[in-house]
Amino acid sequence: MVLRTAESRRAIGTTEDRRTILGRRRPRRRSPVVPWLFLAPALILLFYFKYLPMADGLRMSFYEIRGYLGDQWVGGQNYQEIVTDDQFTAALWHSVVLAVGTTAGSMFFGLILALLLEGSSRVLWFVRTAAFLPVVTTIAVVAEVWRILYHPAANGPLNTILGWFAISPQPFLADEHSSLLSIMAVGVWRGAPYDMMIFLAGLAGVDRSLYESSAVDGAGTWRRFRHVTVPALRPVFVILITLAAIRGIRVFTEVFLLTNGAPNGSTEVLMTLIYKLGLQQGELGIAAAGSIVLFAATVILTVAVRALRRREV
Amino acid sequence: MSAERFDTVLGLAHRRGLGARIGVFVLYALMVVVFAGPLVALMIGAFSKVVDPTGFSLVPDGGFTVRNFVAAADRDVYHYLINSFVVVGFGLLLQMLVSVFAAYALARHKMRFAALIMLAVLATMMLPEEVITIPLSVVLADVPPFDVNLIGTYAGMILPVGAWGFSILVMTEFMKEVPVELEEAARIDGAGELRTFFSIILPLCRPALGVIGVFGFTMIWDQYLLPLIVATEPSQYTLPIALRTLRSDEEVGIGVLLAAAMLALLPSVIAFLAFQRQFVRGLTSGAIKG
Numbered sequence: 001m002v003l004r005t006a007e008s009r010r011a012i013g014t015t016e017d018r019r020t021i022l023g024r025r026r027p028r029r030r031s032p033v034v035p036w037l038f039l040a041p042a043l044i045l046l047f048y049f050k051y052l053p054m055a056d057g058l059r060m061s062f063y064e065i066r067g068y069l070g071d072q073w074v075g076g077q078n079y080q081e082i083v084t085d086d087q088f089t090a091a092l093w094h095s096v097v098l099a100v101g102t103t104a105g106s107m108f109f110g111l112i113l114a115l116l117l118e119g120s121s122r123v124l125w126f127v128r129t130a131a132f133l134p135v136v137t138t139i140a141v142v143a144e145v146w147r148i149l150y151h152p153a154a155n156g157p158l159n160t161i162l163g164w165f166a167i168s169p170q171p172f173l174a175d176e177h178s179s180l181l182s183i184m185a186v187g188v189w190r191g192a193p194y195d196m197m198i199f200l201a202g203l204a205g206v207d208r209s210l211y212e213s214s215a216v217d218g219a220g221t222w223r224r225f226r227h228v229t230v231p232a233l234r235p236v237f238v239i240l241i242t243l244a245a246i247r248g249i250r251v252f253t254e255v256f257l258l259t260n261g262a263p264n265g266s267t268e269v270l271m272t273l274i275y276k277l278g279l280q281q282g283e284l285g286i287a288a289a290g291s292i293v294l295f296a297a298t299v300i301l302t303v304a305v306r307a308l309r310r311r312e313v
Numbered sequence: 314m315s316a317e318r319f320d321t322v323l324g325l326a327h328r329r330g331l332g333a334r335i336g337v338f339v340l341y342a343l344m345v346v347v348f349a350g351p352l353v354a355l356m357i358g359a360f361s362k363v364v365d366p367t368g369f370s371l372v373p374d375g376g377f378t379v380r381n382f383v384a385a386a387d388r389d390v391y392h393y394l395i396n397s398f399v400v401v402g403f404g405l406l407l408q409m410l411v412s413v414f415a416a417y418a419l420a421r422h423k424m425r426f427a428a429l430i431m432l433a434v435l436a437t438m439m440l441p442e443e444v445i446t447i448p449l450s451v452v453l454a455d456v457p458p459f460d461v462n463l464i465g466t467y468a469g470m471i472l473p474v475g476a477w478g479f480s481i482l483v484m485t486e487f488m489k490e491v492p493v494e495l496e497e498a499a500r501i502d503g504a505g506e507l508r509t510f511f512s513i514i515l516p517l518c519r520p521a522l523g524v525i526g527v528f529g530f531t532m533i534w535d536q537y538l539l540p541l542i543v544a545t546e547p548s549q550y551t552l553p554i555a556l557r558t559l560r561s562d563e564e565v566g567i568g569v570l571l572a573a574a575m576l577a578l579l580p581s582v583i584a585f586l587a588f589q590r591q592f593v594r595g596l597t598s599g600a601i602k603g
Contacts, residue, residue, distance in 0.1 A: 046434070052448075
């Protein structure tokens, strides 16, 4: 195959020659149906498992879903019910706090990690790889590991470490004042190395000669960072905020496994509430309305970040 | 100070002096402990004779044993593991085939509405999966117009992961770079669409196949909500969702839970270590586009 290809290319010559040699015969008629056949599997799967559920979710949010009795149109009642529900507003608030906290923490530590681990030596490569492990670890395993680490008794792993520094044992997930913060810490632990990788990719694009020339001008490490690195990383910040905001507001698995909303609803987030409403209590219409609100929240967040960036540039 | 180079902002690697070097070493060690430590402790715990319900230790308590892995068999852990492999195997195969086919159409053919389709694919990347979970469970229970119920079947866990915007996008971008002359030459030699696709385009896309393969693998292995809503009986659970039942089983003890967690953790870590380069490349390209 390859041989024949090479041969025929030699025989025909360059692209330009080929046009003249083959003249009008060259543009073999390619059937317009062919690309659609290649696309069909993707389109069918996307239709059934993305677009159809999306449309159905929107429809369901305006109905009372009653199984065999047939659905009944209720207009905006599901929405009204859900936005006036204290549980829902609390969950929305928790989601936002968790999203903002995790995003800020991950970016802060991610940037520090990236700055400390920038470079090409083997040691740095090893530390980067080790630090990245939480990102590739299955989220269900992350949750189990942290449930054990957070064991609230004095002999729990984290409390033992705190004990070395004479800090009294913390309840972590067991107390409503520290539960959301504890979940946030897990999010930061998993998010920081991810952000680190993206920052490292961004740092690779910084013009090295700028460091040198600013150093010649007498700028120390901090000023080099402030005036050369940070401006160069601006697009990376925007990307990370957008991604993290979306990731944060839709968080489910970690919360579901770590606390499932407990204690006393202090960690109930949008998705765990929607899951309970829809799949445990059978309130499909209300759950669908909640999903649409969640969707709207992510869209608003994304657009807001984009708009902020536009103003900055 | 005069030896300082400006490859990096902080230039830590080039600091001289014993004190600075020890400081840097301690810092790096701390990072490894913080990020990899809990996972290493998990693995050690899985091989420990005595596993305290309250915690971890970095040395195997009471010596090294595989008892936890033997006991895991009684709790169907290997059955869940096989379930996971079935779902991820068929899911990944489907996802990669679907992506390369779609990318071939989008990147190598002039077709109407190509831009519109690309937009539609991109839109699914923006759409949080969680938003469609409730209606997806309804659609899966009764797939129109066939009246098929996919709840409680492996197909219900496999088909929805078949189309993934990220891998279609990565593949399309990559395929655009394949020189058109190669394809034309094949056509002149009389190769048909499928032949051109399989013997010219696809072999050239191996680096991109590595990227979508390793990302697809971790994405499907990490699936939680989908198997949770599809599996109706414990025998259909994948390993990640089975962990929760293992944990709440009083008789099992934490050793088996740790063994199962380690089995759930290992494949994605191995995939990452084996395909690191592709992984990082895919991560940055995905992030910069997403």
